[in-house]
Amino acid sequence: KVGPVMFESTVFKKETIQFTKAPDPTSEDILRGGRDKFELVTKAFEGMKQVGVIGWGSQAPAQAQNMADTLKEIGSDIKVKIGLRKTSPSWKAAQEVGFAEGEGLEEQEKVIKESDLVMLLISDAAQANLYKEKIEPLIKKGATLGLSHGFLLGHLESKGEKFRDDINVVLVAPKGMGPSVRRLYEQGKEVNGAGINSSFAVHQDATGKALDIALGWGIAIGSPFMFETTLRDEFCSDIYGERGILLGAVHGIVEVLFRRYTSQGMTPEEAFNQSCESITGPITKTISKKGIYAVYEMFEGDDKKKFEEAYSASYTPAKDVLAEIYDEVSSGNEIRSVIMHGDRFEKFPIGKIDGTYTWKIGEKVRAARDESKIPLNPTTAGMYVATMMAQIDVLRENGHSYTEIVNESVIEAVDSLCPYMHAKGVAFMVDNCSRTARLGSRKWAPRFDYMLEQQATVHLDQNLGVNADMMKKFKENPVHEAVIQCCQLRPSVDISTTGASTAQDDLSFTFRN
Numbered sequence: 001k002v003g004p005v006m007f008e009s010t011v012f013k014k015e016t017i018q019f020t021k022a023p024d025p026t027s028e029d030i031l032r033g034g035r036d037k038f039e040l041v042t043k044a045f046e047g048m049k050q051v052g053v054i055g056w057g058s059q060a061p062a063q064a065q066n067m068a069d070t071l072k073e074i075g076s077d078i079k080v081k082i083g084l085r086k087t088s089p090s091w092k093a094a095q096e097v098g099f100a101e102g103e104g105l106e107e108q109e110k111v112i113k114e115s116d117l118v119m120l121l122i123s124d125a126a127q128a129n130l131y132k133e134k135i136e137p138l139i140k141k142g143a144t145l146g147l148s149h150g151f152l153l154g155h156l157e158s159k160g161e162k163f164r165d166d167i168n169v170v171l172v173a174p175k176g177m178g179p180s181v182r183r184l185y186e187q188g189k190e191v192n193g194a195g196i197n198s199s200f201a202v203h204q205d206a207t208g209k210a211l212d213i214a215l216g217w218g219i220a221i222g223s224p225f226m227f228e229t230t231l232r233d234e235f236c237s238d239i240y241g242e243r244g245i246l247l248g249a250v251h252g253i254v255e256v257l258f259r260r261y262t263s264q265g266m267t268p269e270e271a272f273n274q275s276c277e278s279i280t281g282p283i284t285k286t287i288s289k290k291g292i293y294a295v296y297e298m299f300e301g302d303d304k305k306k307f308e309e310a311y312s313a314s315y316t317p318a319k320d321v322l323a324e325i326y327d328e329v330s331s332g333n334e335i336r337s338v339i340m341h342g343d344r345f346e347k348f349p350i351g352k353i354d355g356t357y358t359w360k361i362g363e364k365v366r367a368a369r370d371e372s373k374i375p376l377n378p379t380t381a382g383m384y385v386a387t388m389m390a391q392i393d394v395l396r397e398n399g400h401s402y403t404e405i406v407n408e409s410v411i412e413a414v415d416s417l418c419p420y421m422h423a424k425g426v427a428f429m430v431d432n433c434s435r436t437a438r439l440g441s442r443k444w445a446p447r448f449d450y451m452l453e454q455q456a457t458v459h460l461d462q463n464l465g466v467n468a469d470m471m472k473k474f475k476e477n478p479v480h481e482a483v484i485q486c487c488q489l490r491p492s493v494d495i496s497t498t499g500a501s502t503a504q505d506d507l508s509f510t511f512r513n
Contacts, residue, residue: 007029007031007211007215007228009031009211009212009215010212011040011043011044011212011215011216012031012037012040012044012212012215012219013031014029014030014031015029015030015031015032016028016029016030017029017030017485018485019402019403019406019481019482019485019486020402020478020479020481020482021478021481022478023476023478024396024478025478026401026402026482028227028228028401028402028403029227029228030225030226030227030403030489031215031218031219031225031226031227032224032225032489033193033195033218033219033222033223033224033225033226034192034193034224035188035189035192035193035222036192037219038070038073038074038219038220039074040216040219041070041071041074041076041216041219041220042074042076043212043216044212044213044215044216044219045076045078045117045213045216046209047116047209048078048116048117048213049077049078049079049116050078050079050080050081050114050115050116050117051067051071051078051079051080051081051115051116051117051119052081052082052083052111052112052114052115052117052118052119053067053080053081053082053083053119053121054082054083054084054108054111054112054118054119054120054121054122054135055083055084055090055120055121055122055123055126056082056084056088056090056093056094056121057090057121057122057123057178057434057435058177058178058179058432058433058434059121059148059174059178059181059434060082060119060121060178061093061094061097061178061182061502061503061504062174062178062179062180062181062182062185062221062503062504063119063121063148063174063178063181063221064080064082064094064099064119065097065098065182065185065502066181066182066185066220066221066222067080067119067217067220067221068080068098068104069185070219070220070221070222071220079104080104081099081104081105081106081111081114081115082094082099082104082105082106082111083106083107083108083109083110083111083112083115084105084107084108085107085108086107091105093504097502097504098502109138112135112138112139113138113139113140114140115143116140116143116144117143117144117146117213117217118139118143118144118145118146119146119148119217120135120145120146120147120152121148123342123434123435123436124149124151124152124155124335124338124339124434124435124436125338125339125341125342125343125345125435125436126342127151127152127155128151128152128155128335128338128339128342129339129342131152131155131156132156132161136163136164139164139167141166141167142166142167142168142206142207143167143168144167144168144169144170144207144209144210144213145163145167145168145169145170146170146171146172146213146214146217147169147170147171147173147231148171148172148173148174149171149173149234149235149238149434149436150171150173150201150230150231150232150233150234150235150236150238151235151239151335151338151436153203153231153232153235154232154235154332154335155335155339157232157332158332158335158336163203163204165204165206166206167204167206168202168204168205168206168207168209168210168213169202169203169204169210169231170200170201170202170203170210170211170213170214170217171199171200171201171203171214171229171231171234172198172199172200172214172217172218172221172223172226173198173199173200173229173234173238174196174197174198174221174223175196175197175198175199175407175408175411175412175416176196176197176412176415176416176417177416177417177420177429177432177433177434178503178504179420179432179501179503179504179505180196180415180416180417180419180420180495180503181195181196181221181222182501182502182503182504183495183496183497183501183503184196184222184493184495185221185222186501186502186503187493187495187496188222191493193224194222194224194493195221195222195223195224196222196223196224196415196416197223197224197225197226197227197407197411197489197490198218198221198223198226199226199227199228199229199234199403199404199407200214200215200217200218200226200227200228200229201214201228201229201230201231201234202214203230203231224489224490225489227401227403227404227407228401228403229401229404233400233401233404234404235329235335236326236329236330236398236400237395237400237404237405237408237409238408239329239334239335239436239440240322240325240326240329240391240394240395240408241391241408241409241412242433242436242437242440242441243325243329243334243440243441243443243444244322244325244387244391244409244444245384245387245388245391245409245413246408246409246412246413246417246437247417247429247430247433247437247440247441247445248440248441248442248443248444248445248447248448249318249321249322249387249391249444249445249448250279250384250413250418250421250426251353251426251430251441251445251448251449252444252445252446252447252448252449252452253275253279253380253383253384253387253448253452254275254276254279254358254426255358255445255449256448256449256452256453256456256457257271257274257275257379257380257383258271258272258275258276258358258361259453260457261274261275268357268361269361269364269365269368271361272358272361272362272365273365273374273375274375274377274380275377275380276358276362276365276421276426277365277369277374277375277422278374278375278376278377278380278381279380279384279418280418280419280421280422280426281371281374281422282374282375282376283295283376283380283381283384283385284413284414284418284422285414286298287410287413287414287483288411288414288415288487288490288494289487289490290487291480291483291484291487292385292388292389292410292479292480292483293475293480293483295381295385296381296385296474296475298376299376299378299381303378304378305466306378306379306382307378307379307381307382307385308382308466308471309379309382309460309465309466310378310379310380310381310382310383310386310456310460311382311383311385311386311470311471311474312382312386312459312464312465312466312467312470312471313382313383313386313455313456313457313459313460313464314382314383314386314387314452314456315386315387315389315390315470316390316455317451317452317454317455317456318383318386318387318390318391318448318451318452318456319390319393319394320451321444321447321448321451322387322390322391322394323394324447325444326394326395326398330398334440337439337443338435338436338439338440341439342435350435350438350439350442352427352431353427353430353431353442354425354427354428354431356427359425359426359427362425362426362427363425366423366424366425379460383452383456387448388409388410388413389474389477389479391409392405392406392409392410392477392479393477395408395409396479402478402479402482403482403486405479405482406479406482406483406486407486410483410486411486411490415490415494415495416495417429419494419495419497420497420505422497423497423498424497424505430442430445432505
């Protein structure tokens, strides 16, 4: 089996990498990024005079600043302008990072009309409600509509609609939350290659230049490597992933293990250490540098058996929920759910989760944290890894490429989201992602919680032991080789989640009281 033939560009040079071997051998093409490629953006954007960034949520602040910095560094005359409603609470936030009114910040309609690349980064629900009537008619002929999520395609397909034929439609989707895209780009000013990986897609090429524009966009925002997808595959894997191990599943896992450990006699603080801290600390840090299988290899004797028992108990109930999530996303049901919530948003705004007991204990634990004493708990590791592997297997069974699987289900978790969870808490992360992600994590975290409580913990309590066949499949899964390959392509530095930055880490202005 061979992965997608990614591209043939006259501007950028691709690489072909063998990601997996037997029994599921795949080779895929990638584009390696880095600041040494910035000069090529000039050629990729040839003929363009303005990039318009529409919106100011999780991705827009990061991508707009990165794009503007790159164009300035290479001496380009291309302008980057933010398009917002003058009444938007985000107007001031954009001004605070240097987009001056009348120069880099103008009314949304004006920016759309004048831009050669329209990066549409408003919320998914807003895209669904506004695109056909309020946005698409304003895009000039021959311009490029840029998306960072395939959600809009899913919505249009559900209504039997399509994009206008006389525009390019491309996607560049960073595999991490917006603040991580900005922070790693800033770090890349000192260490070349620091950034967040991105998938890309050319859905529609009206001018013959769409491919190079997409690749130039990804390079300009600091992607250390890019891989091909389609808009449909992207929204299926992305919406699915954030409801799974990226946000919803890790939230549910921590809740169920926190209760379990306290019921077994641990103090609340120790229970949080053994559950949440273990995940956001040594477990995901090991996966980031050495791969998933390396976590298993860190255990010996009784601890290895505890990992295997927890894995055996957790894989099937986790996969049950994940298979349902994938079906809900691919069928369009989850997209419709997000849009319907958008219609209710004024009446029922999204609440925060950080006031509950578990996450209040987490605040105390982080305040007193000693990194060297964070435990590597085998039961926690077994449940977390089982859920990650179940998520991976569902994607592969549905035909997704290994680059997409590893980036959406592993790298985004361990190199973007979990570092923020470790620094500021799972609750902070759940409360500061895109609206679609926030909704999904709240909807599905309880499902993981209940299924793992009702099936996995009962399995452990009944001492049903290790499923040898399941563990054999885990050990032989081809994804381990793909993860190792991607680890070698990972950002060259760990993300700095604190310290001076123009990243908009706290999206509190997107909540409504």
